[in-house]
Structure formats: C-alpha cells, structure tokens
Amino acid sequence: xxxxxxxxxxxxxxxxxxxxxxxxxGWGTNEELIISILAHRNAAQRKSIRQTYAxxxxxxxxxxxxxxxxxxxxxVVKLWTLDPxxxxxxxxxxxxxxxxxxxxxxxxxMLHTTQTGDFRKLLVPLVSSYRYDGDxxxxxxxxxxxxxxxxxxxxKAYSHEDLIRILATRSKAQINATLNHYKNEFGxxxxxxxxxxxxxxxxxxxxxxxxxxxCPEKYFEKVLRLAINKRGTDEGGLTRVVVTRAExxxxxxxxxxxxxxxxxxxxxxxxxxxxxxxxxxxxxxGHDDA
Numbered sequence: 001x002x003x004x005x006x007x008x009x010x011x012x013x014x015x016x017x018x019x020x021x022x023x024x025x026g027w028g029t030n031e032e033l034i035i036s037i038l039a040h041r042n043a044a045q046r047k048s049i050r051q052t053y054a055x056x057x058x059x060x061x062x063x064x065x066x067x068x069x070x071x072x073x074x075x076v077v078k079l080w081t082l083d084p085x086x087x088x089x090x091x092x093x094x095x096x097x098x099x100x101x102x103x104x105x106x107x108x109x110m111l112h113t114t115q116t117g118d119f120r121k122l123l124v125p126l127v128s129s130y131r132y133d134g135d136x137x138x139x140x141x142x143x144x145x146x147x148x149x150x151x152x153x154x155x156k157a158y159s160h161e162d163l164i165r166i167l168a169t170r171s172k173a174q175i176n177a178t179l180n181h182y183k184n185e186f187g188x189x190x191x192x193x194x195x196x197x198x199x200x201x202x203x204x205x206x207x208x209x210x211x212x213x214x215c216p217e218k219y220f221e222k223v224l225r226l227a228i229n230k231r232g233t234d235e236g237g238l239t240r241v242v243v244t245r246a247e248x249x250x251x252x253x254x255x256x257x258x259x260x261x262x263x264x265x266x267x268x269x270x271x272x273x274x275x276x277x278x279x280x281x282x283x284x285x286g287h288d289d290a
Contacts (some may be wrong), residue, residue: 001251003286006042015054016041020061029068031276038081039283043247047083052146058205072235073277079243080284087244118159118202125168126209132171139142142177145170150180150186213246218288220245223255224265233272236279242269246284254285 011019016037023030023037053061065078072115145166152160170178182190191207211219221242227237244266245253257265266287270278 001249002247003250003254004042004246004284005040005286006045006229007040008210010041010045013045013048014056016045016049016166017056020049020053020064021057024064024068030277031069031073034065034069034077035276035280038077038281043084046081050081065280071272071277072239073275073280075235076239076243076280076284077278079239080246080280084244119205121137121159121161122164122168122202122205122209125164131169132174134171136171137173137177139177142174142181145178146185147184149182149190150193153190156196158206167206167213172213176211179210179214179251200251217249217252217256220249220253221260224268225252225261228268228272229261235273235277236270238273240280242284251284 019037023033038049041049050061053064055061057064062078062081065074065081069077137269148162149166152158152163157163162222166178167175169267179190186193191210194203194207196205208219223237223241227234227241241253242250255264257268266282266285269281269285273281
C-alpha cells in the first residue's frame with residue numbers, strides 16, 4: 001500500500017514544471033517547493049514532469065536537481081524522481097513490479113568475490129528471469145520443488161541450477177506454497193537450513209532472497225531498523241528502502257516496524273535525521289505534517 005499522498009486536484013504538468021523552475025531560480029533554492037511537488041506525485045506523474053521539463057527547458061530535471069541540491073537530500077530527491085526501472089542496479093534489482101533490495105555492504109563483497117561463479121549464477125537469473133505475478137498455485141509442483149530444494153540443501157549444493165531456478169522464476173504465491181510444504185514435510189524453515197555456515201556470504205544472499213520473496217515487509221523492516229538503530233545513521237540504506245517501497249508496501253512495513261520497535265517509523269526517522277532530508281523522507285512515508 002502506497003504512503004505517497006497525491007492531492008485530489010493536481011496542477012497541470014506544465015504548472016509543476018514552472019514551479020520547479022521557479023524553485024531553482026533566484027539567490028537560493030526553494031527546497032520546500034521541490035518537496036511539495038515531487039514528494040506528492042506518483043510515478044507516472046513524475047515521469048511526465050521530467051519529460052515536460054526537458055522539452056520545455058532543454059535540460060534534464062535530474063541535472064537541474066544535481067546542480068541545486070546537495071548531500072542526502074539530493075540523493076533521495078533524485079532517486080525518487082527516477083522511474084523505478086531506471087534506478088541503479090548496484091543496490092537492488094528491478095523485476096517487473098518487484099524490487100529486491102540487497103544490503104549494500106553484502107552486495108559490495110559479493111561483487112568483489114572472484115573465487116567462484118556462484119554469485120553470478122544467482123544474481124543474473126534474479127535480474128533477468130520472467131516471474132509470474134499472479135496468485136495461481138500448483139500444489140503438485142510445490143511438493144516436487146520442496147523436495148528438490150531439500151535434497152540440494154542436504155548435499156550443500158547451494159548453487160545448484162535447480163535451486164536457483166526455483167528461487168529466480170517462481171511466483172511469490174508458488175514459492176510460498178513450496179516453502180510451506182518444505183517446512184511441513186521436513187520439519188524446519190528453509191532459512192534455518194540455510195544457516196549451516198553463518199559466515200558463508202552466498203548462504204546469506206540466499207536467505208535474503210527468500211525473505212524478500214516471502215516476507216518482504218519483515219525484510220525491509222530489518223533493513224530500516226539496522227539503518228537507524230546504530231552508531232551513525234546508514235542514510236544509504238534508509239533512503240533506498242523509503243524510496244523503493246513508498247509506492248509498494250510502505251504502509252505494511254511501517255506497521256511491522258512499529259510492532260517490532262515500539263516506536264513509529266516516522267518518529268525514528270525524525271529522531272535520526274534532519275532538515276530537508278528528514279522532510280522528504282517523512283513525506284514519502286506518509287507523515288501527516290510532511
């Protein structure tokens with residue numbers, strides 16, 4: 001469920017572009033005007049604004065933002081302005097309507113691993129494979145593939161092509177059915193079986209993949225919690241989750257965060273950030289005053 005508040009009466013795209021141009025003019029940038037426009041437009045509206053801005057002023061809106069803004073506020077506004085499919089792949093993968101976000105430091109280590117091709121064998125299918133988005137489930141297939149997963153995990157064949165194929169191509173509904181059967185048939189959640197070696201980074205990414213596909217709200221709540229509840233805020237992780245989930249399931253993530261941490265996500269963000277960066281984040285999480 002989206003937390004982005006779009007006004008009932010939205011100005012024309014031309015008006016929005018004129019106001020953004022106005023925000024960039026004069027002695028100083030009008031950050032509040034930028035937030036009031038971009039943070040309250042959906043993906044299709046933002047795409048139209050960017051196209052019209054380029055046609056009208058012969059300049060990419062992203063370049064204008066780059067010149068006018070700085071630091072974390074610049075990064076969150078520019079990432080939000082991008083069409084979801086354009087957003088950098090180094091931090092998360094775009095699969096049709098689904099975004100899989102991988103912890104930044106883990107991904108960096110993965111990309112620098114050259115000893116085996118296991119990471120590539122997993123990442124390429126995750127990025128490129130077609131994944132059915134419907135609710136239809138084949139229970140016979142779920143039982144068969146639960147057995148395949150279990151056999152490969154028992155043999156520690158974690159990068160086996162069948163295991164990767166199942167995770168990379170099956171729909172969320174089908175994977176949930178498969179993993180439910182896995183737990184019922186073999187007595188343990190698959191992620192517990194994938195903790196055979198806690199220091200194995202490939203197993204870590206397999207667990208993250210399973211969590212993203214089966215319980216994304218819990219996974220992203222954890223990313224937010226780790227980004228905020230540490231010495232020094234991980235602005236990169238915080239920005240990526242808020243931006244990529246604001247129009248997907250941020251409301252559910254906020255509910256999970258509140259239950260897990262006894263404080264609201266809005267309160268945690270306000271406590272840990274400041275200035276225009278804070279205002280933009282709160283606008284995207286649907287805070288009433290943003």
